[in-house]
Amino acid sequence: MPPKSTNPLSFLPLTPFAFQVLLALADDDRHGYAIIKEVEERSGGQVTLRTGTLYTLLQRLLDEQLISEVEAPSAAADKPEDSRRRYYSLTPLGDAVLRSEAQRLEALIGVARRKHVLSDTSGV
Amino acid sequence: MRRFLGRAWHPDAAATFRDVCADARHRHGRLGFVWIVLAELTDLTATAVRARLGHTTPITGGQPPRPPHKAGFPMQQLVDDVLGGWRRLARQPRAAVGAIALLTLAIGVTSAMFTIVDAFIVRPAPYRDAGALSSIWLQGARARPDFALVRAWRDSGAFESVLPVVINAVGEFKSPNGLITRRGSRVTPGTFADLGVSPLLGREFVKGEGADGNDDYVLLSEEAWRETFFADPLIVGKVVEVSGRPTVVVGVMPSGLRFPIQGKGIWRPLDIDRPPAGSASNQLLVFVRRPAGMPPSEAERVATDIAVQHQGSAAKAVTKPVGSSIDDYSRESIVSLAIGVGLVFVLLCANVTNLILARTSARRSEFGVCTALGASRLRLLRQVLLENVAIGIVATLLGLGLAYGLIALARETLPADLIWRTLNHLDIDLRAVAATSAIGFLAVLLAGLPAAWLGTRTDVNQAIAGSRGGTDSVSSRRLTKGLLVVEVAMAVAVLASAGLHVRSFVNLTNADRGLEADRVLVATLTTPAAAGQSGVSTSVLARDIEARLAALPGIERVNRTSDVPPENGSMHFGFEIRTDVPDSAPVPVELMRSYSVGTGFFETFGIQIVDGRSFEPTDTEHTVVLSEKLARQLYGDVSPVGRTLPLWKTTQHIVGVATEIRNSMTEPREDHPEFYQFWAPTATATTIRLGIRCAPACASHESIREAITSVSAGIGITSIRPLSDDFSEQLARPRTAAVVATAFSGLALLATAAGLYGVLAYAVSRRRREFGIRAALGAHPSDLRRLVLRDGLFVTLAGLGVGLGAGWGLARWIASTQYGVTFLDPVTWSLVTFTVVVVATVASWVPARSAMRVDPAEILRES
Numbered sequence A: 001m002p003p004k005s006t007n008p009l010s011f012l013p014l015t016p017f018a019f020q021v022l023l024a025l026a027d028d029d030r031h032g033y034a035i036i037k038e039v040e041e042r043s044g045g046q047v048t049l050r051t052g053t054l055y056t057l058l059q060r061l062l063d064e065q066l067i068s069e070v071e072a073p074s075a076a077a078d079k080p081e082d083s084r085r086r087y088y089s090l091t092p093l094g095d096a097v098l099r100s101e102a103q104r105l106e107a108l109i110g111v112a113r114r115k116h117v118l119s120d121t122s123g124v
Numbered sequence B: 001m002r003r004f005l006g007r008a009w010h011p012d013a014a015a016t017f018r019d020v021c022a023d024a025r026h027r028h029g030r031l032g033f034v035w036i037v038l039a040e041l042t043d044l045t046a047t048a049v050r051a052r053l054g055h056t057t058p059i060t061g062g063q064p065p066r067p068p069h070k071a072g073f074p075m076q077q078l079v080d081d082v083l084g085g086w087r088r089l090a091r092q093p094r095a096a097v098g099a100i101a102l103l104t105l106a107i108g109v110t111s112a113m114f115t116i117v118d119a120f121i122v123r124p125a126p127y128r129d130a131g132a133l134s135s136i137w138l139q140g141a142r143a144r145p146d147f148a149l150v151r152a153w154r155d156s157g158a159f160e161s162v163l164p165v166v167i168n169a170v171g172e173f174k175s176p177n178g179l180i181t182r183r184g185s186r187v188t189p190g191t192f193a194d195l196g197v198s199p200l201l202g203r204e205f206v207k208g209e210g211a212d213g214n215d216d217y218v219l220l221s222e223e224a225w226r227e228t229f230f231a232d233p234l235i236v237g238k239v240v241e242v243s244g245r246p247t248v249v250v251g252v253m254p255s256g257l258r259f260p261i262q263g264k265g266i267w268r269p270l271d272i273d274r275p276p277a278g279s280a281s282n283q284l285l286v287f288v289r290r291p292a293g294m295p296p297s298e299a300e301r302v303a304t305d306i307a308v309q310h311q312g313s314a315a316k317a318v319t320k321p322v323g324s325s326i327d328d329y330s331r332e333s334i335v336s337l338a339i340g341v342g343l344v345f346v347l348l349c350a351n352v353t354n355l356i357l358a359r360t361s362a363r364r365s366e367f368g369v370c371t372a373l374g375a376s377r378l379r380l381l382r383q384v385l386l387e388n389v390a391i392g393i394v395a396t397l398l399g400l401g402l403a404y405g406l407i408a409l410a411r412e413t414l415p416a417d418l419i420w421r422t423l424n425h426l427d428i429d430l431r432a433v434a435a436t437s438a439i440g441f442l443a444v445l446l447a448g449l450p451a452a453w454l455g456t457r458t459d460v461n462q463a464i465a466g467s468r469g470g471t472d473s474v475s476s477r478r479l480t481k482g483l484l485v486v487e488v489a490m491a492v493a494v495l496a497s498a499g500l501h502v503r504s505f506v507n508l509t510n511a512d513r514g515l516e517a518d519r520v521l522v523a524t525l526t527t528p529a530a531a532g533q534s535g536v537s538t539s540v541l542a543r544d545i546e547a548r549l550a551a552l553p554g555i556e557r558v559n560r561t562s563d564v565p566p567e568n569g570s571m572h573f574g575f576e577i578r579t580d581v582p583d584s585a586p587v588p589v590e591l592m593r594s595y596s597v598g599t600g601f602f603e604t605f606g607i608q609i610v611d612g613r614s615f616e617p618t619d620t621e622h623t624v625v626l627s628e629k630l631a632r633q634l635y636g637d638v639s640p641v642g643r644t645l646p647l648w649k650t651t652q653h654i655v656g657v658a659t660e661i662r663n664s665m666t667e668p669r670e671d672h673p674e675f676y677q678f679w680a681p682t683a684t685a686t687t688i689r690l691g692i693r694c695a696p697a698c699a700s701h702e703s704i705r706e707a708i709t710s711v712s713a714g715i716g717i718t719s720i721r722p723l724s725d726d727f728s729e730q731l732a733r734p735r736t737a738a739v740v741a742t743a744f745s746g747l748a749l750l751a752t753a754a755g756l757y758g759v760l761a762y763a764v765s766r767r768r769r770e771f772g773i774r775a776a777l778g779a780h781p782s783d784l785r786r787l788v789l790r791d792g793l794f795v796t797l798a799g800l801g802v803g804l805g806a807g808w809g810l811a812r813w814i815a816s817t818q819y820g821v822t823f824l825d826p827v828t829w830s831l832v833t834f835t836v837v838v839v840a841t842v843a844s845w846v847p848a849r850s851a852m853r854v855d856p857a858e859i860l861r862e863s
Helices: A018-026 A031-041 A051-063 A092-116 B003-007 B011-052 B075-093 B093-120 B145-156 B191-195 B224-231 B297-310 B328-361 B365-372 B377-413 B430-455 B458-466 B474-510 B538-550 B628-635 B702-711 B723-730 B732-766 B767-777 B783-816 B826-852 B856-862
Strands: A067-071 A088-091 B131-140 B161-175 B179-188 B217-221 B239-242 B247-255 B264-270 B284-289 B315-321 B522-524 B553-559 B570-577 B587-597 B609-612 B623-627 B645-647 B652-657 B674-678 B687-694 B718-723
Touching: A018 A031, A018 A051, A018 A092, A018 B328, A031 A051, A031 B011, A051 A067, A051 B011, A088 A092, A088 B365, B003 B538, B003 B628, B003 B723, B075 B093, B075 B377, B093 B328, B093 B430, B093 B609, B093 B732, B131 B297, B145 B297, B161 B191, B161 B239, B179 B224, B179 B718, B179 B767, B217 B224, B224 B247, B297 B315, B328 B377, B328 B430, B328 B732, B328 B783, B377 B430, B377 B652, B430 B474, B430 B723, B474 B732, B522 B702, B522 B723, B538 B553, B538 B702, B553 B587, B570 B645, B587 B628, B609 B767, B628 B652, B628 B674, B652 B674, B702 B718, B718 B723, B732 B767, B732 B783, B732 B826, B767 B783, B767 B856, B783 B826
Parallel strands: B179 B264, B217 B247, B587 B674, B623 B652
Antiparallel strands: A067 A088, B131 B284, B131 B315, B161 B179, B161 B284, B217 B264, B239 B247, B522 B687, B522 B718, B553 B687, B570 B587, B609 B652, B623 B674, B645 B652
16 A cells, blocks of 8 residues: 655654654564553653554554564564564664654754753753 | 454554553552543553544644545434434423333333243243253152162163152251241252352362261352341351251352242252152252253153163153243233233334424424425434433433332232242343344334424425415324324223233132131141150140130130141042942042141031041041042042042042142142041151131230240141231232233323323414414304314224224133133223223313313414
């Protein structure tokens, strides 16, 4: 199925949850539970994804071809408990959308800094 | 959950859900786990609902894309219709509350009756594969199963199992209030496992228990355990005293278990290879479990073959499904009451239909506008039906509560001897809930569908033009009148059946029973022998007590007896008597009741001696008196007085013939002849009964108690009660039938009156313009009143006509099941007609008066 839109900018701004999920897949392919854990740990427990929300989101991201299903990594495939797992990976389009969103946020942060809403030391 | 998640997304979602829960338990403890699982489930539900409503999860931060409106997509419309219906109901709650109340009544009463019919007649006994279980006995002269035949049936291997039960186990238990007698049965080891019933505590009997000399074991019912041992949790294995013997309690059986018939008792063990002393085979019931695929007829054939081989007589084995121990009278009463309830149900539904029709008709102009704006008939129909469904759901829930209350009431008030005739526990269970829901659905369909169909049939122009308030459509008026006719007809039928039940009960109360129960007290005593004390002769004790009581002021006669008439004598069934009349054939006796009595028994109980004499002190235990029926059966028109009767291996001397005692129901099928023996109590008899005939001013129960205990401190007094109480108890079933039928007829009459009133009042409010114009044109107020009254009386008379016809058939059947009434009973029919006409006139009067008060000037101003 061709993507509904191939222009990364048409997806912006991303919802916080969609951004978090794409961010979780930026450095590695992950399954659902690993995404939840990654988001939770990275946000210091500030963002919690629930199973229902996550899987409807994943379905939507799959439909928009921002992510795709991939084979389980060989280390995981050997574990019988991981045989049911489904791994997700960013597509080139998803990667572009994620980068565009990060740039958009960066630009916004730059504005906030210039207007002294944020000091230079207060990281995000 | 796993299946749901797997189906909705992928098995991976289920694995994730599991991991999240496991992680929560690991990291947050039990409370945190519960909290997180709840949050997860809420999220899943919300996601599922959103998906069902067509909402997709947004991934962009702008406005989430709205789902495209699909043509014919029903969910949103449905939600709108439900909300709209709810708003309308909330705005005009009166009609809705009325409809809900009537439907609740209909559903509640019908469900309660369903539960009763289900427990007594429909549902199989609560045993494992009850359909394969039958009781079995022999038909034919001298034929009766004994232990040897039971062993032959068992050893033949033709049946999956053979369960013999001896129904004579009696145990005297010590309690703070004296000795308590508990009755029960002897059963073989493994019986309860075969029935699929597990003990509440302990175990059932095991092999070896129940052999002669090794039968001091007892299984208690939960009730006996609670009442006698105050639910002692350590009762199993304890040695308790039962009838003076140390006995081991092996277990407690669950409450509600009735095997073979009565509950709340005890079970003792039985080994049919070495039956214990006292387990007489004349009180032996046998149950067989047929193997899969064996029809009852085949089981009867096999059992007959074995019986003929074994006993050598022309016996025929007959089987009967387990659980159908209900007698004909109760079965017929329950069925006739169920028919009554069915009629009341339809009547109440008809009432609700009228209410809903009135409500829908009032919205005709609204429907007209909706149609003009493009609403389809289907959409309008759905709106109305949804409202009705909402009413139905509320009424079904309330009806379930009402049914629960009615069943609790029935358990308390139904006669005990009727309650234990079902092996099932009388309660609202899943079947009843399913039935209630089905009944609720049926009620909504019956009441709502015709009203919705007619109410939404609108002509746009007519509806809008007629919105000022005119008359209803012809079809809805016809339906309303038709329903009223049906209501009146049903009320007539229900009233007639109640009338017959009441008449029958009155006849039963006044019937001649062959004895005079007034002013007779019956005292039941336990002797010192019952408590294991020996050395005191029971006959000496009985004589001393008789003398002591007879000396009390206010007591005319005292007489000892083994059992109390009319229905407590020992039963002897299925045997033959050959009299001393030359060349006479043996006479088969199906069932006979025997009483062992002392001198003056007949005088005390007011039983007439029609031939010969009653007992005298010089008589022996072989002196007997026959009842009229038995005398006629054995000797025809010849007087038996002075003859000898060979019976039970001795020769009995007949000295008199007494009037026949009719059973409390005066049911000829249940009437069995009596046989009276002169009583010589044995030294070991454990129970004495005394008949006490009082003078008009009787001695107090306290003075009677004192007189008895002054003879011997070892005597326990189980009860002292008037004999008429026995009759009152035995008449409890017809009394209950009469009360319930009267309650139903009252309900039917009230509902009919309310329906008539409601319809006429509504019609008057719709015809105000017409009445105003008539008044303006010169009609007298009494003319207007006559117009409304005529309408009311028209449907009443039509309903009476139909009801008398329909009630005729019903009454014919009911009269055949009741005592001393004919279906043409003039008193009943006149009362029914009179009551219906009076109630209908009263119900029509109020709307008729309001028609008289219509002010033509006001109507013309409104126009």
